Amino acid sequence: MSLRSPLGRVLGAGSAKDGTGHWWAQRVSAVALIPLTLWFFWSLLLLPTLDYTTVHTWLSVPLSAFLAVLLVAVTAYHSYLGTNVVVEDYVHAHSAKLFLLLLLRFLYVLCGGAGIFAILRIALLNP
Amino acid sequence: MSLRTRPLSPHLGIYRWQIGNTLSILHRITGVALGAGLLALSFWLVSLAGGEDSYRTTARLFESPAGLVCLFGWTFSFLFHLFNGVRHLCWDIGRGFERTSRHASGWFAVLAALCATLATWAMLWHCGRL
Numbered sequence: 617m618s619l620r621s622p623l624g625r626v627l628g629a630g631s632a633k634d635g636t637g638h639w640w641a642q643r644v645s646a647v648a649l650i651p652l653t654l655w656f657f658w659s660l661l662l663l664p665t666l667d668y669t670t671v672h673t674w675l676s677v678p679l680s681a682f683l684a685v686l687l688v689a690v691t692a693y694h695s696y697l698g699t700n701v702v703v704e705d706y707v708h709a710h711s712a713k714l715f716l717l718l719l720l721r722f723l724y725v726l727c728g729g730a731g732i733f734a735i736l737r738i739a740l741l742n743p
Numbered sequence: 744m745s746l747r748t749r750p751l752s753p754h755l756g757i758y759r760w761q762i763g764n765t766l767s768i769l770h771r772i773t774g775v776a777l778g779a780g781l782l783a784l785s786f787w788l789v790s791l792a793g794g795e796d797s798y799r800t801t802a803r804l805f806e807s808p809a810g811l812v813c814l815f816g817w818t819f820s821f822l823f824h825l826f827n828g829v830r831h832l833c834w835d836i837g838r839g840f841e842r843t844s845r846h847a848s849g850w851f852a853v854l855a856a857l858c859a860t861l862a863t864w865a866m867l868w869h870c871g872r873l
Contacts, residue, residue, distance in 0.1 A: 621747075643835060646828055653821065661863065665872075668798045671791060688785065695778045702771060731785035734792035 638697060645694035652687045672738060681739030685732050692728030696720065762849045769853075770827050773820035780817040811873075818863055823856035 624630060659680070663670055674680055699720055707713040758764055783805075790801035804810050830848050833839045839848055867873050 643832065646832060650825065650829070653825065657821065661866070666802065668791070668795045668802075671798075675791065684788075688781075688788070691777075691781050691784075695774070695781055698771075698774045699778050702775060727782055727785045731781075731788045734785070734788040737792040738788075 642697045648690050675738045684735045688731040692724050696724040766849050773824045776820040819860040822859045826852040
């Protein structure tokens with residue numbers, strides 16, 4: 617016998633049945649971000665200056681560019697997962713929630729894509 | 744059919760502020776702040792790819808008082824989110840749930856983040872980078 621109400625069943629309420637994947641993705645990306653963010657933080661601090669030539673030369677090195685691409689990609693993914701949960705928790709009106717979730721998705725792909733494209737341009741079009 | 748009145752969880756406002764719930768909320772706030780930080784990071788990278796002039800314009804933006812306040816906030820947000828995130832990962836593998844270790848690790852996360860933030864900016868100032 618089911619304890620769920622008929623209305624709840626029709627509305628498809630109850631467990632979404634896909635929370636575990638989200639939870640795991642959040643943790644795995646978090647673990648990956650520990651070395652990536654520390655590398656980025658230290659690298660910026662250790663650069664003698666942050667002027668154009670210094671930063672550009674640093675990011676033209678294949679290893680720096682590769683790690684920076686990973687950093688932007690994993691950060692965008694991790695942040696997308698996190699802000700999604702924030703919207704799901706605090707925005708209750710269905711239309712506003714759907715709108716914000718879609719907006720976030722577009723924004724993160726745009727932001728992450730622009731960052732990665734910029735790094736590739738610096739690293740691959742090195743004059 | 745009529746909708747039943749279902750039990751609701753108590754509103755956030757009734758809880759006493761303690762180290763546990765305060766840091767939980769701070770973890771979210773710093774996470775959202777770091778989301779904005781990613782936007783700034785991409786902006787910075789795009790301006791770097793755009794050449795010397797666009798990079799200098801962006802750099803001037805970050806060097807403005809408002810820009811420096813944001814960078815300081817992002818430094819603390821990053822370090823706190825990192826330390827508290829490790830705390831969360833420890834809980835996820837079933838460690839550190841006892842009351843004393845929970846409180847100790849919480850205080851450690853805030854204080855370590857504060858100290859590391861101040862140390863970072865003190866170092867930048869000391870090296871004449873500000």
